Amino acid sequence: MTETAVAPQRSASRAFWLKHLHQWHWISSALCLLAMFLFSITGITLNHASQIEAQPVVQRQQASLPAPLLDQLRHYAEQHDGAKQPLPASAEQWLRDTWKLQAGARPAEWAADEVYLALPKAGGDAWVRFALEEGSAEFENTDRGWISWLNDVHKGRNTGSVWNWFIDLFAVACLVFCLTGLLILKFHAAHRPSTWPVVGLGILIPFVIALLFIH
Numbered sequence: 001m002t003e004t005a006v007a008p009q010r011s012a013s014r015a016f017w018l019k020h021l022h023q024w025h026w027i028s029s030a031l032c033l034l035a036m037f038l039f040s041i042t043g044i045t046l047n048h049a050s051q052i053e054a055q056p057v058v059q060r061q062q063a064s065l066p067a068p069l070l071d072q073l074r075h076y077a078e079q080h081d082g083a084k085q086p087l088p089a090s091a092e093q094w095l096r097d098t099w100k101l102q103a104g105a106r107p108a109e110w111a112a113d114e115v116y117l118a119l120p121k122a123g124g125d126a127w128v129r130f131a132l133e134e135g136s137a138e139f140e141n142t143d144r145g146w147i148s149w150l151n152d153v154h155k156g157r158n159t160g161s162v163w164n165w166f167i168d169l170f171a172v173a174c175l176v177f178c179l180t181g182l183l184i185l186k187f188h189a190a191h192r193p194s195t196w197p198v199v200g201l202g203i204l205i206p207f208v209i210a211l212l213f214i215h
Contacts, residue, residue: 014187017183017187018184021183021187022180024176024180025180025181025184028173028174029177031170032170035166035170036174038150038153038154039154041150042153042154045150045151046151046154052147054147055145056124056142056145057142057143057145058141058142059140059141059143060138060139060140060141061138062136062137062138063099063136063137063139064136064137065136065137067135068090069091069094070132072088072090072091073088073115076088076110077110077112077113077132081110081111082110082111083110084107084109084110085107085110086105086106086107087103087115091130092105098137099128099139101119101126101128101139103117103119106118106119112132113132113133114129114130114132114133115130115132117129117130121158122152122159123143123145123146123149123150123152124141124143124144124148124149126140126142127139127140182199
C-alpha cells in the first residue's frame, strides 16, 4: 500500500477516535459537573475544618415507655444481655410514633438495665437510651451545621449505602473524564508543543510538594 493511500486511512482513524473521545469526554464531564463542584467546595472546607467554627445544637427529649413495651424490652434484655441486636419491631414503631426516628434495624447494645441505640448521621449525631429500671426513654440529637453535613457527605460518613454507591460511580465517571482528556491531548500534542510540558508540570508540582512538605 502506497503512502498516499495510507494517509487518508490514518486520517479517518484519527477522526473516528477523536469523535468518540470527545463524546465520552463531554458525557462524563456533564455527569460529573454538580458532584465535582460539590466535592471541590467541600475539599476546601475539609482542609480548613479547624478554622471554621461550628456551633453544635443539642436537643434532648424524654418519654415514658408503655408498660407492654417495657415488659417486652426487659424480657428481650434478659435474653440478649451484653449482645448487639436490633430493637424489636414494637420498639422501632414506638420510636417512629414518638420522635419520628428510623432505627432501620441498626444493632442496639443490650444490658440488663438499659438498651442503647446509636443513630449516627451526616453532620451530627444522635442516640436513644431505654432505661429499663425507670421505664423511660431518652433521645439526644446533635446538629453540627450544614458545613459539617457537607464535609460528611464528601467523606461518605454516615450517609448510607446509596450515597456510597454514588461516590463510587462518580469516581468512575471522573476517571473516564481524565483519561479521555489525556487521550485528546495526545491527539492534539503534535500541534501544541506546550501540551506535555504542562501535563508534566501538573504531575511534578503535587509530587514535589508531597515529597518535601508532607511529614
